[in-house]
Amino acid sequence: MASANGLVIAPGKEPLFSFGLISDVQYADILDGRSFYGVPRYYRHSIIVLQRAVERWNDHQKLKFAINLGDIVDGHCPKEQSLNTVKEVVGVFEKFRGPVYHLIGNHCLYNLPRSKLLPLLKIQSPDGHAYYDFSPVPDFRFVVLDGYDISAIGWPHDYPSTLEALKFLQEKNPNQDKNSPVGLVGLERRFLMFNGGIGKQQMEWLDGILQEATKLKQKVVVCCHLPLDPGASSKEALLWNYDEVMDVIHRYNCVKVCLGGHDHKGGHSVDSHGIHHRVLEAALECPPGTDAFGHVDVYDDRISLIGADRMESTDIYFNPQADL
Numbered sequence: 001m002a003s004a005n006g007l008v009i010a011p012g013k014e015p016l017f018s019f020g021l022i023s024d025v026q027y028a029d030i031l032d033g034r035s036f037y038g039v040p041r042y043y044r045h046s047i048i049v050l051q052r053a054v055e056r057w058n059d060h061q062k063l064k065f066a067i068n069l070g071d072i073v074d075g076h077c078p079k080e081q082s083l084n085t086v087k088e089v090v091g092v093f094e095k096f097r098g099p100v101y102h103l104i105g106n107h108c109l110y111n112l113p114r115s116k117l118l119p120l121l122k123i124q125s126p127d128g129h130a131y132y133d134f135s136p137v138p139d140f141r142f143v144v145l146d147g148y149d150i151s152a153i154g155w156p157h158d159y160p161s162t163l164e165a166l167k168f169l170q171e172k173n174p175n176q177d178k179n180s181p182v183g184l185v186g187l188e189r190r191f192l193m194f195n196g197g198i199g200k201q202q203m204e205w206l207d208g209i210l211q212e213a214t215k216l217k218q219k220v221v222v223c224c225h226l227p228l229d230p231g232a233s234s235k236e237a238l239l240w241n242y243d244e245v246m247d248v249i250h251r252y253n254c255v256k257v258c259l260g261g262h263d264h265k266g267g268h269s270v271d272s273h274g275i276h277h278r279v280l281e282a283a284l285e286c287p288p289g290t291d292a293f294g295h296v297d298v299y300d301d302r303i304s305l306i307g308a309d310r311m312e313s314t315d316i317y318f319n320p321q322a323d324l
């Protein structure tokens with residue numbers, strides 16, 4: 001039996017649970033603009049996309065939670081409006097009848113320091129970090145990474161993470177404008193200021209979580225604003241140390257899917273260990289009247305992303321070899 005979006009759905013099989021997804025709303029009450037590459041960005045329409053997402057998620061009635069993959073407000077938002085704009089977008093998310101798990105992105109950090117942002121997003125994590133995990137049912141665990149742990153944006157100027165990031169960019173990117181990839185070759189093109197990395201403490205935390213999930217026989221979904229696989233993303237959008245993070249993930253068999261945002265066109269890949277990487281299409285780049293959000297049905301052997309409009313529906317079968 002085929003559904004309207006072409007996915008084949010086994011009749012009668014109920015999902016274990018379902019959840020909503022959206023990324024890169026990047027709302028600002030400003031005129032429409034364009035990305036560096038000229039892709040139109042609809043700053044005022046994006047909050048309408050979010051409103052439609054929340055309505056649709058509520059209509060569904062069986063969504064256990066929703067995940068926002070980051071960048072709720074755009075960097076072009078006038079700074080005196082940042083606080084109210086973040087509150088306005090959070091207010092729309094709060095109309096969803098269930099918990100919303102937020103990730104932070106570079107644009108959130110252009111607007112507000114972590115000390116103001118994290119309480120608004122109800123992110124509770126050690127020392128101003130934004131990584132955490134949750135387990136909506138005993139057999140599944142979601143790991144939310146803070147891709148701007150080591151970053152030149154969002155931390156106080158004299159903070160160790162800022163200094164480490166600036167030193168890293170100085171070594172890796174010879175351009176005066178550290179957001180410019182000019183002259184960087186291949187995967188080096190990710191060494192840009194609008195990206196960031198995972199620090200030692202978070203890496204150890206991730207390792208511990210995956211160890212625990214393995215013992216509990218849980219299947220894990222990893223979420224990070226910055227994509228973790230070159231096959232699913234432009235090189236310029238990748239997490240600085242995506243390779244180190246994937247080395248940790250690949251030591252275990254529990255991670256089935258990695259979800260990302262940031263690279264607005266979206267993407268999907270399956271890596272060398274059979275892990276799926278799905279980068280979500282941005283709400284910001286939806287021309288008026290169009291949408292990009294979705295919900296995910298989770299089964300014991302797969303997850304199905306049912307996308308609205310510009311968000312591609314994706315059926316992700318877990319690698320059965322991984323459980324042998």
Ligand SMILES: Nc1ccn([C@@H]2O[C@H](COP(=O)(O)O)[C@@H](O)[C@H]2O)c(=O)n1
Pocket residue numbers: 034035036037179180181194236
């Ligand atoms: N190839 C590129 C991409 C980006 N930049 C710089 O980054 C800024 C942010 O890019 P957006 O597309 O998100 O607006 C942009 O303003 C450029 O300064 C670049 O130099 N080269």
Ligand SMILES: O=P(O)(O)OC[C@H](O)CO
Pocket residue numbers: 106107194234236237262263264
């Ligand atoms: O975070 P943005 O909106 O500046 O965009 C990042 C780019 O899409 C990365 O290629």
